[in-house]
Amino acid sequence: MQGTSVYEVKFIELEKKIKRENWRRMWFRFKKSKLSILGLSMILALLLMAIFADYVAPYPSHAGLHIAFKNAYKPPSLEHILGTDMYGRDVFSRIIFGFRYAFMMIGLVLSLVAPTGVILGLIAGYYRGTFIETIIVRLSDVFISLPPLVLALSIASILEPNIFNAMMAVSLMWWPWYVKLTYSMTVSLRNEPFILAAESQGASTLHILFKELLPIQLGTILTKVTLDAGWVILIGAAISFVGLGAQPPTPDLGTMVSEYSKYLPEYWWMSLGPAAGIVLIILAFNLLGDGIRDVFAGE
Amino acid sequence: MLLEISDLYVHYKSYWYTLKVLNGVWLRLDRGERIGIIGESGSGKTTLLKSILKILPQNGMIPKGEIRYDDKNILKLSSSELTKIRRKEIGMIFQDPMAALNPVFKIRDQLYDILKYKMMTEGHNPSSRELYEEALRIFSDVKLPDPDRVLESYPFQLSGGMRQRVMIAMALISAGKLLLADEPTTNLDVTIQDQILKLIHRLVTQKNLSTILVSHALGMVYQMTDRVYVLYAGDVMEEARTTDLFSQPKHPYTQLLVASTPRLSSVGVGEGIKGKLPDYRNPPAGCRFAPRCPYVMDECINAKPGKIQVNREHIVSCHLYE
Amino acid sequence: MHDVILNVSNLRKYFKTTEGVVRAVDGVSFIVRCGETLALVGESGSGKTTTGHVIMGFYTPDDGKIIYKGIHDLSSPMKKRTLELKRDIQIVFQDPGTSLNPKRMVKDIIALPLLVHKTIEKKRIYDKIAELLDYVGLSEEFMFKYPHELGGGEKQLVAIARALAPQPSFVILDESTSALDVSSQAKVLNTLIKIQKELKLTYLLITHDLGVVRNISQRVMIMYLGKIYEEAPTEEFFKFPMHPYTQMLLSSIPTLSEDDEKIKPKGIESIGEIPSAVKPPTGCRFHTRCPFAKPVCSQQEPPDITVNSGHIVRCWLYG
Numbered sequence: 001m002q003g004t005s006v007y008e009v010k011f012i013e014l015e016k017k018i019k020r021e022n023w024r025r026m027w028f029r030f031k032k033s034k035l036s037i038l039g040l041s042m043i044l045a046l047l048l049m050a051i052f053a054d055y056v057a058p059y060p061s062h063a064g065l066h067i068a069f070k071n072a073y074k075p076p077s078l079e080h081i082l083g084t085d086m087y088g089r090d091v092f093s094r095i096i097f098g099f100r101y102a103f104m105m106i107g108l109v110l111s112l113v114a115p116t117g118v119i120l121g122l123i124a125g126y127y128r129g130t131f132i133e134t135i136i137v138r139l140s141d142v143f144i145s146l147p148p149l150v151l152a153l154s155i156a157s158i159l160e161p162n163i164f165n166a167m168m169a170v171s172l173m174w175w176p177w178y179v180k181l182t183y184s185m186t187v188s189l190r191n192e193p194f195i196l197a198a199e200s201q202g203a204s205t206l207h208i209l210f211k212e213l214l215p216i217q218l219g220t221i222l223t224k225v226t227l228d229a230g231w232v233i234l235i236g237a238a239i240s241f242v243g244l245g246a247q248p249p250t251p252d253l254g255t256m257v258s259e260y261s262k263y264l265p266e267y268w269w270m271s272l273g274p275a276a277g278i279v280l281i282i283l284a285f286n287l288l289g290d291g292i293r294d295v296f297a298g299e
Numbered sequence: 300m301l302l303e304i305s306d307l308y309v310h311y312k313s314y315w316y317t318l319k320v321l322n323g324v325w326l327r328l329d330r331g332e333r334i335g336i337i338g339e340s341g342s343g344k345t346t347l348l349k350s351i352l353k354i355l356p357q358n359g360m361i362p363k364g365e366i367r368y369d370d371k372n373i374l375k376l377s378s379s380e381l382t383k384i385r386r387k388e389i390g391m392i393f394q395d396p397m398a399a400l401n402p403v404f405k406i407r408d409q410l411y412d413i414l415k416y417k418m419m420t421e422g423h424n425p426s427s428r429e430l431y432e433e434a435l436r437i438f439s440d441v442k443l444p445d446p447d448r449v450l451e452s453y454p455f456q457l458s459g460g461m462r463q464r465v466m467i468a469m470a471l472i473s474a475g476k477l478l479l480a481d482e483p484t485t486n487l488d489v490t491i492q493d494q495i496l497k498l499i500h501r502l503v504t505q506k507n508l509s510t511i512l513v514s515h516a517l518g519m520v521y522q523m524t525d526r527v528y529v530l531y532a533g534d535v536m537e538e539a540r541t542t543d544l545f546s547q548p549k550h551p552y553t554q555l556l557v558a559s560t561p562r563l564s565s566v567g568v569g570e571g572i573k574g575k576l577p578d579y580r581n582p583p584a585g586c587r588f589a590p591r592c593p594y595v596m597d598e599c600i601n602a603k604p605g606k607i608q609v610n611r612e613h614i615v616s617c618h619l620y621e
Numbered sequence: 622m623h624d625v626i627l628n629v630s631n632l633r634k635y636f637k638t639t640e641g642v643v644r645a646v647d648g649v650s651f652i653v654r655c656g657e658t659l660a661l662v663g664e665s666g667s668g669k670t671t672t673g674h675v676i677m678g679f680y681t682p683d684d685g686k687i688i689y690k691g692i693h694d695l696s697s698p699m700k701k702r703t704l705e706l707k708r709d710i711q712i713v714f715q716d717p718g719t720s721l722n723p724k725r726m727v728k729d730i731i732a733l734p735l736l737v738h739k740t741i742e743k744k745r746i747y748d749k750i751a752e753l754l755d756y757v758g759l760s761e762e763f764m765f766k767y768p769h770e771l772g773g774g775e776k777q778l779v780a781i782a783r784a785l786a787p788q789p790s791f792v793i794l795d796e797s798t799s800a801l802d803v804s805s806q807a808k809v810l811n812t813l814i815k816i817q818k819e820l821k822l823t824y825l826l827i828t829h830d831l832g833v834v835r836n837i838s839q840r841v842m843i844m845y846l847g848k849i850y851e852e853a854p855t856e857e858f859f860k861f862p863m864h865p866y867t868q869m870l871l872s873s874i875p876t877l878s879e880d881d882e883k884i885k886p887k888g889i890e891s892i893g894e895i896p897s898a899v900k901p902p903t904g905c906r907f908h909t910r911c912p913f914a915k916p917v918c919s920q921q922e923p924p925d926i927t928v929n930s931g932h933i934v935r936c937w938l939y940g
Contacts, residue, residue, distance in 0.1 A: 461894075
């Protein structure tokens, strides 16, 4: 930085060092629980599989449209770890691609829903007693009061059934929960002396919302995001299960469970695979969520 | 000798670390004596009181030490004997009435419970009429106005002063021989505090109770006790007659504490004490006050000082006096 | 520079609650002179904290005027005040545990007012923060600590550094030492006294602790149930307390030495409890607990009676 004295540089270095220390400490707290590490590794593994699905899956072309009736209904074997489905496609490969769609859904929904919900919740809580608060809170109340699955299904049935619209439907029913969470935390913090101190010193509203109120709530919000990931998959799978989400031949996990369940119980391996995949993702995110909660719990 | 504590160690264990709070505490109390324990918040004063009644939280352990009450070792008593003592002999006034009174029960229910169990221990099964009359008597002892209304109230419906009087009443039921008072007037207005302290004094004298008054407020201890112990970070630093301790404090910590207290008769407070309490997870090996002591010497860091008698009835734990 | 920095006249603040209207501040008038420390003393329910909060702008008054430096009207709420006013009037809260954001580093906490009021250019901000910390007696490492790593006294010193950062003229000390241990309290008091002299600050000290008052303030005012009943220069106040409530207060203080004991008024003892502020007693609000109460005390509010220069009592005993 131009014109910075040597004295200042010393401080900047010191600050960087301390911030690194803090990150290390957070990681240490996370590491303490072996289960959290397990969760994190599972997610990383699944994520890598999802990204490099083309290379990891033994039969990448089976992910989409592929017909080879000669190979159909084969039980698990060395060539096909989880057997083949009614079109002769390798179930295992399809599941790996299914993870890709799962992560896409989690990523899209949560990156839409969490920031919007949190910002609206902060605003509603900070402007307590005003018109803004009423609008935001009542609007979220309306969405919350509708049974979530019914809402998601209604939206999905209005729109054209595909995976993108399924994600939209899930987002629309999910956002108010973030508003509520942030709103209630903001309201309880709103009149704490340190907020009054910041206001009395003339801090801008933006500063108070994002630099004073948000950091305190970050731990809870992040924990919720990770735990929500599992639920998003589940709801998405439910939508696909009834045929309103991703359509065949898209290898979405929920769609697969739905399609393949018709072939139970003789061809059990077909629906077992994708169902296990769903359970795996949910478990992984739950373990990760516990770990994140522990990191922030001491504060 | 009613109470004698020797070499008491109390630790709080958690999954990751152990808090070594009390570090070899010693204390003695004769019948009818009123002693005080002073020290800043976090010194272990409440821990010490709770050890006497053996009501430490689940993670509190006593790896070493002895507490002799009435010639019995409290730490080795059977639970039925301990229960008898808690019901009939030792009573405790807790620091925060809002924390010690159960918010979902009326005062009447809580008071009657204590009365009933005490009377049952004496072999007497009281009727509700008897309980009511006893309650009225106790309430008039603590000068609680409008006793019927108080009995029917929940704790949050009473003022701070009234809650404290209820707590004192409850403590006195069980305090047959010994009364423990842990910061009995925090958060009370100074005029109410004065009334409460005078009340405690009157009742203690009337019933000839031995008392241990714990506080960080030096003035209160000066007014209400005959002998004082100074506790810092789980170590007893000094023991003396109250007037001696405050007029001629020997331990540097005591001196700084007394000097830092603002006076009415003169202007100017001491410099205060730099630093703060040690981390109980990793307390200093030698004297626990060494990191903050203006007279610290090499031996203070390495070895904990012993008990040195500087005067009749005046003991200091400090290398300066060896 | 005006001689009178703050002029409060007939201030009233009421709160509507489910039990009725709480008349927290009910007709309070006083002035604060430049460079002095005025102590506003009272017990719970006296209205002293509310008075301070109205001056800060956390509440708007229901009646009365507050004039700052002869020109600014402080009856506007904080949101509507100018940045300059927000810079010039600062507050140090009672509980250091909640007045510092637990998730922000000390340096950010102190940097905020510096940045908002552009007291110093951004590239020299670390310098200034280190200077401020040093001024309150904390070493520069404290910059990168979080509040939970500090003791109570240290946290309060950070709060003071934060209040000083924008170079204010007037600081409200809202029970700033009440939550501290006696050892931290001494350090904080000494720091406050030193700072006041060097920076020529004016303090409004809100407290219930008369020991602190004796050591730091030049003038004292006693509040009871929303009204001021006595005001005097400090030494005069401790030597000749006139109002029965003042005497009751002083006689209740647990003292540490024989010298202090002698100062306490004899012949009066604390009785009764503070009445509800929703239906305060008529006339002189203290008459329900006053051992010297006369019939007129319950009928009419007592007038101002000047006992000595700067010493005013509101009591029928003297009029």
